[in-house]
Amino acid sequence: MTTTVPHAYTTGKKLKMRRSFFLCALATIGPAALAAQATPTPKRDSAARADSVSRADSIALVRELEQMQASPQTDTSEVRTSTGTGGPSNPRLIPDISAIGDVIADFSPKGSTQEGGRRFDIREVELALSSAVDPYFRADFILGISDLEGIAIEEAYITATALPWQTAARIGRFHMPFGKQNTTHRAELQTIAYPHVIQNFLGPEGSKGTGLWFSKVLAPFGFYQELLLTAVDNFVESDDELLAAEPSNKDIGGLGYSARLRNYLDLSESTNLELSGSAATMRRAQAIDCDPALDCLRSDEVNAVNARQTLIGADLTFRWRPLQQGLYKSFILQAEVMRQVNERSDALDRASLPGEFAGPRRDATGLYVFSRYQMSRRTYLGARYDWVQDPFSDSEPAEGSLKAASAYLQFFPSEFSKLALGFERQFAEGDRKGLNRLILQSTFAVGPHRPHPF
Structure with missing residues (x-):
């Protein structure tokens, strides 16, 4: 049995994990990078190039984490549920549906x-659909269903x-x-x-x-x-x-x-x-x-x-x-x-x-x-x-x-x-x-x- 996780809870959990990863990265990479910049030691050419690449990667990773922290991606368009991934939905686009017996x-x-x-x-069943088409028009449909006439367009x-x-x-x-x-x-x-x-x-x-x-x-x-x-x-x-x-x-x-x-x-x-x-x-x-x-x-x-x-x-x-x-x-x-x-x-x-x-x-x-x-x-x-x-x-x-x-x-x-x-x-x-x-x-x-x- 699959349980649907509330979207707000999932988003908050993602943000906490990102903050923890950010702090760990700063604690691990930051001191090493600053120490290397403050007290450089003479090395061979190959070691110097490797150290330079490492520092560049570290700085790039820090900047990427800072950007993620400043602009967290809250995934509002997709929510993982027990039935799959749901797409975006706008209740205003769904017409009002009613029926009268x-x-x-x-x-x-x-x-x-x-x-x-x-x-x-x-005697009849009336099925009605009504919705705003856009800011300028509204549409209404009423179908009449009966044994004698079948399906007829009432309005x-x-x-x-x-x-x-x-x-x-x-x-x-x-x-x-x-x-x-x-x-x-x-x-x-x-x-x-x-x-x-x-x-x-x-x-x-x-x-x-x-x-x-x-x-x-x-x-x-x-x-x-x-x-x-x-x-x-x-x-x-x-x-x-x-x-x-x-x-x-x-x-x-x-x-x-x-x-x-x-x-x-x-x-x-x-x-x-x-x-x-x-x-x-x-x-x-x-x-x-x-x-x-x-x-x-x-x-x-x-x-x-x-x-x-x-x-x-x-x-x-x-x-x-x-x-x-x-x-x-x-x-x-x-x-x-x-x-x-x-x-x-x-x-x-x-x-x-x-x-x-x-x-x-x-x-x-x-x-x-x-x-x-x-x-x-x-x-x-x-x-x-x-x-x-x-x-x-x-x-x-x-x-x-x-x-x-x-x-x-x-x-x-x-x-x-x-x-x-x-x-x-x-x-x-x-x-x-x-x-x-x-x-x-x-x-x-x-x-x-x-x-x-x-």
Whole structure:
């Protein structure tokens, strides 16, 4: 069994041995050299040359020992251990690595309501790496691992951290800064799943885009504001089976653009209010139903057409946290409304359609209201109400709407783990049947705890 010797102890022992060797050398060589210089005796030529060489070697050795004593070589780059010789290491060059597991147990009375149809499922594992690239940039990578999608790039971007005038910029893939909850990863939500308006308008896992991101902090009116602008390839995932005559991003105008203005106000020492507005627009492929009287395959199996889709949203967040009991009491009230504006068939070139337009038939509106009260240091009780119109429905808006009410009980053993029990009731409306959902969620994190969006 090999024992690792502490580096400081080894270095000190080396210095002591060098000092002892230095003193012994001075005691042995010094008097002889000085005596030879003070009282030289006549010798034969060969003996004189040998004595001269000896004195020169002695003086050189003394000078070398003096130099070693003045500048001791402390070997900091190599340390002999039981596993060999270790090289130089800089902890600042090692990225922060963390992982979050999201496990779901679905006890709904009419079977599992999860996408994969399982009662127990690891919904996703997120692996995150974050590190400073240099004094000017920071890199973040987040990979999502699931049974359904395999390994997917959730986020991967580089942030410029040294820009002037309180600005920041990113390039890569990121969660779109549209609305309030879309910027939060699903495992870190204050509920078990995104509100239905986000799932229906942006996607089951929220909206992500690959492109440019810019933000600037303002305070012209005595309170903080933040302006966020993005330009991405697209911010809503399209069906891979849809093929339009040309890519939606062929022109610059077909890219996805978004803008968000956040307004933050302190109402008192324990309360604050955030009012924000968002807007986004892009062209995306919408399906076409084949008309038997037409040749739907005449354009290389074109089955979609690019149509513009615009989103407009507003959100409000009220927070209360008393100064004296901030660890044990808090309250959040949050509301968000979105309006989806769709380009419909009457605005498209009918002559270019190889069939009947099967995209959204009208504009749609959705909203949610959410509240959460902190009962103790680790326990929270929350509730949410959802209402979303169906843009594909031919019926009246009231008949084609989703209405749901849900309640949540959360327990945090620590900041690295969470247990949540949620019950949701989706009400029957028109052709939509009622549905009850009972879900238990467990999330756990290892590694550095990454910050949550405020």
